[in-house]
Amino acid sequence: MDLNTVMEIRDARHPAPWRPGDAWLGGGTYLFSEPQPHLRRLVDLSRTGWIPVQQHLDGSLEIAATCTVAELSAFAKGLAAEAAPLFEQCCRAFLASFKIWNMATVGGNLGNGLPAGPMISLTAGLDGECLLIAQEGSRRRIRVVDFITGAGCKILTEGELIRSVTLPARALACRTAFRQASLYGLGRSGVLIIGTLDPLDDSLAVTITASTVRPFRLWFPLPPTGEALRSAIGSAVADDEWFDDIHGLPDWRRHMTYRYAEEIRQELTQQEAR
Structure with missing residues (x-):
């Protein structure tokens, strides 16, 4: 346009x-x-020359705001990390053609702050941290789950720039589980849930996106029971924080969130028991 x-x-x-x-x-x-x-x-920003994705010596992964979906997908195919499949799963959750894949950026997806943003889902699910640069040059870091405050709402100040998102090595080493639902084939996500199980201490994290106005990341020091998981979701997400638009009513989103969260809990804990 x-x-x-x-x-x-x-x-x-x-x-x-x-x-x-x-x-x-x-x-x-x-x-x-x-x-x-x-x-x-x-x-x-297209001529800044920022490296799209780079892995640091500590094992963390820094994704430039200008990294495209296509670049991230290609990089993840060669990523030697337990959580590597999650990258492609989230890239495929885009309602987008190959033309969009080659232009849409990770920073743009986060900057829009829309509930269905799959780069928000990916980076929040892997406990990512945004690097923000203000107009006067000052820098601050904030977790993705805190960066988005509502549907289309972010904590960015006037002129502040998303420089990159860093995913910690420990999160990349986690086993992951992914569930996504849409009201129609290849449609925009109405629910997208990510689970991660940390092999170091058996802690479980369940990240809720798309069904809520902002990301929610629930962390458990040990895998919870099904009842405890449901209780945690009910306590974390207020009634007015279930998203409501043409892509899904709040009651449906809530129902599917509970269902998928329980499926993820069972999938990751059953894998651990083997």
């Missing part, structure tokens, strides 16, 4: 004062999908 109110595109490599009507441009798959009458200038 033509954005006929945009008068300038600025290269992000050359800093300039942020002003009203500015927006970061990554892949542009959201920006150019619908009218943006409030925008006057785009700050283009």
